[in-house]
Amino acid sequence: MANRALSKQEIKKRLIRLRNLESLHLAQRFKIWHLWDENRELKKEIKALKLTVTLQQKTIDDLKLQIEALNTMVFGRKKRKDVDDDDSDLTPPPAKVARSSDSYKRSIPKDENITETVPHPINLCDCGTKLTEKQSMVFYEEDIPLPATKIVRKHIVEKGHCPKCKKSVTALPLPNHKVVLGPNVQKYVCYLSVMCRLSFSQIQNVLGDRHRFPVSEGEIVKILTREAVHLHPLYEQLKAKIRGEPGVHLDETGWKLLTGGDKSYSWVMGGATSGESVFLVGESRGKGNADKLLGENYQGFVVSDDYGAYKKLPKHQLCWAHLLRHWRDMARSGEITEGQRKECKKEYRTLCSIFNDVKENRSMERYDEFAGRLTELARIKRNDSKKLIRVKTTLQKNIPHYLTCLSDPRIPLTNNQAERSLRHLVLKRKISFGSLTKRTAENLAVLLSVIMSLKQRSQANFFSEYLRV
Numbered sequence: 001m002a003n004r005a006l007s008k009q010e011i012k013k014r015l016i017r018l019r020n021l022e023s024l025h026l027a028q029r030f031k032i033w034h035l036w037d038e039n040r041e042l043k044k045e046i047k048a049l050k051l052t053v054t055l056q057q058k059t060i061d062d063l064k065l066q067i068e069a070l071n072t073m074v075f076g077r078k079k080r081k082d083v084d085d086d087d088s089d090l091t092p093p094p095a096k097v098a099r100s101s102d103s104y105k106r107s108i109p110k111d112e113n114i115t116e117t118v119p120h121p122i123n124l125c126d127c128g129t130k131l132t133e134k135q136s137m138v139f140y141e142e143d144i145p146l147p148a149t150k151i152v153r154k155h156i157v158e159k160g161h162c163p164k165c166k167k168s169v170t171a172l173p174l175p176n177h178k179v180v181l182g183p184n185v186q187k188y189v190c191y192l193s194v195m196c197r198l199s200f201s202q203i204q205n206v207l208g209d210r211h212r213f214p215v216s217e218g219e220i221v222k223i224l225t226r227e228a229v230h231l232h233p234l235y236e237q238l239k240a241k242i243r244g245e246p247g248v249h250l251d252e253t254g255w256k257l258l259t260g261g262d263k264s265y266s267w268v269m270g271g272a273t274s275g276e277s278v279f280l281v282g283e284s285r286g287k288g289n290a291d292k293l294l295g296e297n298y299q300g301f302v303v304s305d306d307y308g309a310y311k312k313l314p315k316h317q318l319c320w321a322h323l324l325r326h327w328r329d330m331a332r333s334g335e336i337t338e339g340q341r342k343e344c345k346k347e348y349r350t351l352c353s354i355f356n357d358v359k360e361n362r363s364m365e366r367y368d369e370f371a372g373r374l375t376e377l378a379r380i381k382r383n384d385s386k387k388l389i390r391v392k393t394t395l396q397k398n399i400p401h402y403l404t405c406l407s408d409p410r411i412p413l414t415n416n417q418a419e420r421s422l423r424h425l426v427l428k429r430k431i432s433f434g435s436l437t438k439r440t441a442e443n444l445a446v447l448l449s450v451i452m453s454l455k456q457r458s459q460a461n462f463f464s465e466y467l468r469v
Contacts, residue, residue, distance in 0.1 A: 062386035064335040109140055150213045151182070181223065185213065187467055189223045194447045195455065197428040221440070228443035231450045234469065238453055239269075239278045243294065246410055247272035247301040250290055250310060251418035253426055256434030257282050257441060264441070268421045269293040272303065272412055276453035277421040282441025285309070301408065303415050306398060317404040319415035320355050326391045327351050336385055343383065350377055355413070362409045370406070374399045424452065 006014075124130055159170045185207075192198045192206060200217045207213040242248060248269050255266040267280040267289045283289045287309040294302070294313075301315035305322050327348040331341065354373050378396040380389055395402075405411040425448065435441035454469070455462045 058386050061336065065330075065333060065385065065387045068333060068335050069329070106142070109142070114140075146210065148211055150185075150211050153182070181219070184467065185215075186223045186227055189215070189220055190227045190447055190451065191463065191466065193220070193224060194428075194444070194451045197424070197431055199432050202431075224440070224443050224447065228446040231446055231469070234450045235278070235446045238276060238449055239293075242269060242271040242274065242276060242278055243298055245271045245273045245300065246408075247303065247412070248294070248298075249412070249415050249418035249421075250293065250302055250304040251415060251422055252285060252289075252307070253422050253429075255281055255425070255429060255441065257438060258434055258436050265289075266422070266425055266445075267293060268418050268425075270417045270421050272301075272410070272417070274456070275417065276456050277418075278449045279421075279425070279445045281425075281445040281448070282435055282438050301404065301411050303412050304418075305415060306394060306401075315404060315407075316401050317411050317413075318398055318401040319413075320358075320402065321414040321416060323391075323395065323402070324348075324351060324355060330385070330388055330391075340383055340385060340388075343381070344388065347377060358403070358405065359413060362406055364406050367403055367406055370403055371399055374402065421452070424448075 122131065122134075155172075157171050157174060159168055161168050189203060189207075192203045198206065200220050203220055204215060204217070207215050248271060250267070250269055252265050252267045255264050257264050264282045265285045267283060268277050270277040278293065280289055280293065290309055290313070299314065301317055302310065302313045303317045303319060304310040304313070305319050310316060327344065330336070331344040331348045333341065333344075336344070350373075354370065354377070358370055374395065378392040378399070380392055384392070405413055435444060450469075451466065454466050458465045
């Protein structure tokens, strides 16, 4: 056999190599342990970063929804071709009622409303021939006099001395100034300011251009103040009347005081039966204003939105329209994913179904059924946006207040009446930007309450009724 023994040199070489491998193996083993530790830390860091990114994405989605809501408030809603808008309305539009051709024409005036009769006789044709078989045809012309010039009355008041009483006596009380404004122009200025929502400069233009009646801004302020003082007893009577109704509506909106207050609010209390309203203008947003409107011992039901100042009111009914609007806006949003939008549309249809059932079936026997359906709707899902989670959480807490209406069929489901009353004030705010002082805001509250309630009572003869107040 051939000699296979390793030489000493080969053995030494292999021993050196083995020693190097063992040294390298130990070094690599420590390195691998270090990599394992590093890998574990990196996995933890990645997990934390993923959680952070998820939270940041939810925050971004929430901010995008807020920006979308602000854009809608400022610029209005724009149609999006990529968003299906078939569920944007709560109820389908009413069926179109056919109108006759006469419905587009003005109605014929009554005989007692005719102020002048103008005959138009004719005997000859244009060619000079005498006409026969003549008939009388009638038409009516409605017009208003322009310009309607002002009336100036010169009062000559006799004055005498009474020897018995030892005092001077006049036929009627003398004013402090030689020239005073009559009651009609004062009521007309209030009408222009409150019902027509005109600014002081616009009132000056109307009186100057149409009636040739110059008036200063200071006179307008005095007129509104005098009329507010005159109508204040009616304001208190109106407040007491609305408190006597079985239910009221409450709502609030912003109102700026140009001096003496940075930002204030306007409040309204509307009667659920009469539809009349009482306002507070230039107040804070605190709960005390709701108590001031309702009085100390009000026992009826109150319909409002879910603002915190109304939480502890007795027999509190929350507005369904606000709840439906939250889900509708989410279903129409272009800032959420397609999957989230489809789920919101599905839940919106479910909410509409519950609302219609509550509206048609007012019975406390079905309270548990409706509460269960709302509880299921308010269940938070994994894919819900932050805004929708807030809406569902609020709904879950307020389910009893949404179902107060089951106890009494007179309770309205929405707070639309209060919002319609405030809309008039909101439009005036856009024109006048608020009130100058707290006193002028209080005057506006009195005038607005009484004049708008008179309008609610007598739509056709409102101005005649107001002139008699």
